[in-house]
Amino acid sequence: MHPIRWLAASLLIAGITPAIWAAPDPDLPGVFEQVTERARQLASSPFEAPDGDLPEALRDIDYDVYRSIRFRPEAALWRDEALFSVQLFHSGFLFERPIRLHLVEKGEQHHLPFQSSFFRYDGAAAPLKEEDLSGAGYAGFRLHYPLNREDYHDEFLVFQGASYLRLLGRDQGYGLSARGLAIDTASPDGEEFPAFRAFWLFQPDPAATRIDIIALLDSPSLAGAYHFRVHTGEQVDVEIEARLFARREVEKLGIAPLTSMYLHGDVSPYPADDFRPQVHDSQGLLMQTHAGEWIWRPLNNPRELRITRLQDESPAGFGLAQRDRDFDSYLDMESRYERRPSHWVTPLDDWGPGNVELVEIPSDSETNDNIVVYWVPEQPLQADESRTYRYRLSTFEAHRPEQTLASVVRTRQGWGAVPGQSDPPPRSLRQFVIDFRGGELSSLDVSHPVEAELEVSSGETRALRVQRLPDGDTWRASFRSQPEGANPMDMRLHLMLRDTPMSETWNYVWNPDELR
Numbered sequence: 001m002h003p004i005r006w007l008a009a010s011l012l013i014a015g016i017t018p019a020i021w022a023a024p025d026p027d028l029p030g031v032f033e034q035v036t037e038r039a040r041q042l043a044s045s046p047f048e049a050p051d052g053d054l055p056e057a058l059r060d061i062d063y064d065v066y067r068s069i070r071f072r073p074e075a076a077l078w079r080d081e082a083l084f085s086v087q088l089f090h091s092g093f094l095f096e097r098p099i100r101l102h103l104v105e106k107g108e109q110h111h112l113p114f115q116s117s118f119f120r121y122d123g124a125a126a127p128l129k130e131e132d133l134s135g136a137g138y139a140g141f142r143l144h145y146p147l148n149r150e151d152y153h154d155e156f157l158v159f160q161g162a163s164y165l166r167l168l169g170r171d172q173g174y175g176l177s178a179r180g181l182a183i184d185t186a187s188p189d190g191e192e193f194p195a196f197r198a199f200w201l202f203q204p205d206p207a208a209t210r211i212d213i214i215a216l217l218d219s220p221s222l223a224g225a226y227h228f229r230v231h232t233g234e235q236v237d238v239e240i241e242a243r244l245f246a247r248r249e250v251e252k253l254g255i256a257p258l259t260s261m262y263l264h265g266d267v268s269p270y271p272a273d274d275f276r277p278q279v280h281d282s283q284g285l286l287m288q289t290h291a292g293e294w295i296w297r298p299l300n301n302p303r304e305l306r307i308t309r310l311q312d313e314s315p316a317g318f319g320l321a322q323r324d325r326d327f328d329s330y331l332d333m334e335s336r337y338e339r340r341p342s343h344w345v346t347p348l349d350d351w352g353p354g355n356v357e358l359v360e361i362p363s364d365s366e367t368n369d370n371i372v373v374y375w376v377p378e379q380p381l382q383a384d385e386s387r388t389y390r391y392r393l394s395t396f397e398a399h400r401p402e403q404t405l406a407s408v409v410r411t412r413q414g415w416g417a418v419p420g421q422s423d424p425p426p427r428s429l430r431q432f433v434i435d436f437r438g439g440e441l442s443s444l445d446v447s448h449p450v451e452a453e454l455e456v457s458s459g460e461t462r463a464l465r466v467q468r469l470p471d472g473d474t475w476r477a478s479f480r481s482q483p484e485g486a487n488p489m490d491m492r493l494h495l496m497l498r499d500t501p502m503s504e505t506w507n508y509v510w511n512p513d514e515l516r
Helices: 003-008 028-043 063-067 123-130 439-443
Strands: 069-071 085-090 100-105 108-111 119-121 138-149 152-160 164-167 177-179 181-183 195-202 210-218 222-231 237-246 253-260 262-264 284-288 294-298 306-313 317-321 342-347 353-360 371-377 386-396 407-415 430-437 450-456 460-468 474-482 489-497 505-510
Touching (some): 028 237, 063 069, 063 123, 069 085, 085 152, 237 253, 253 342, 284 306, 294 306, 294 407, 407 505, 430 439, 430 489, 439 489, 450 460, 450 474
Parallel strands (some): 100 195, 294 505
Antiparallel strands (some): 069 119, 138 152, 164 177, 195 210, 210 222, 222 237, 284 294, 306 353, 317 342, 353 371, 430 474, 450 489, 460 474
16 A cells, blocks of 8 residues: 555545534434535535644654554454444644544444544654644544454555545455545646545444444535445445535536556556556456446556546446456565455446546656546536435455456557568557457357457557467457547457357557657
8 A cells, every 4th residue: 555645635634613513313314314414504605614723743744753653453442342443543744634523332422532542652753742632633534344354353444535435355455545526626727625524433233244434525616415334245345325515516526436546557558667567556447338338448647637438328337447466467565466456336326427537647656646537427516406326335356246248358559560571660550459358258169250349439440350369268359550640549349259249348548649
């Protein structure tokens, strides 16, 4: 995991004005309804930036000091009382505006005040022991559960920074992040980062494998109430209901955003000065349309900001996937990219027309999150309008269990010249190689007439060919493409056996100016 990357993502952590915090009913539906009403009330009045004043001793601490402040595991909430326990994050460094935490335990709800005794101040943080930190507050929290072993409670879900949350399944390590909401991402006027201002944590029964969390979100454009119902297991599922109330028009509303990192990999059009063959938290964007088509879009680290959209009418799901789970593909003993989780978003109601928007940002460092994907409804959110979105956020590894067609295992591309050619073509002529594996495709004999169907938005293609590779399980589609001037080529390809689809659809946009 990269602490600086996800810490830096927290542009806003808001505080709470005590006057609006009457204790809600401890019953879960009652709490959610009352937090919903608070969000409605906030949205009906002008936005007020919360007071972020921290104790003077915490205002200018650096990362080394912050990372030396450690929560005491023996102080974990509900330790030895339930399968779930909660540990807290200290404020300071990038986290200047504490959140407000409420615990709902045994039918009673109460605010959890800051307690410095919950923390150790080691090393560079040792001088803080002598300071008055009573006004510090908490920057967030993390949930622990016996996910991998019965005798150890693993950290598996974190809320810290703006509306960010990170989660992982069994035998996975942190990588990409989810967010509660994205507003005007990659827009000329800049992105707005909503923040969770308060949380209600419901203590589960001792043997429960599910936990409920309610959160209040606020930002200049809107306010919202969120209910997170977390289910544990080999993969973690979080059912989310987001009730949004607009103060003003939001032109680009990003629902269920995912944020990740892609530095270089098999599709990169240039050699990286790196001993590692690939460096990324996510390998591609996966989408299932309302009609059932599966689309795979390999990610890229572009020369300039790229925004692409996959239009649909209420999609079946979308997500970011780390498909390559082989250590030899990364050779990184510290980051262990082969263990990074994949995340999948499943709408639980009709989201109507819109598009899955993919933002790819140039980056020269793996500490930068440069990939963002989210759903954008066709109609902007109008001032004074309210909307509710329900969806499930799930972890997975290489593939979705409901996907039965062959999937792309790698995409390679390079100059389309023939070796030894006396009059070679321009470097803009590209050779693309896409390998598929799985489903019925991997059981076919080499004699079966597997063919590729290829569509391009512009330019020319030639030498389209399908071959079975020597491993007997993988089939390769290859072709050469020549763009039309500087125009991008939007390409779609899938494999067929007679009139039956054998694979998901590979979709990639080649920009001629990517040559370096």
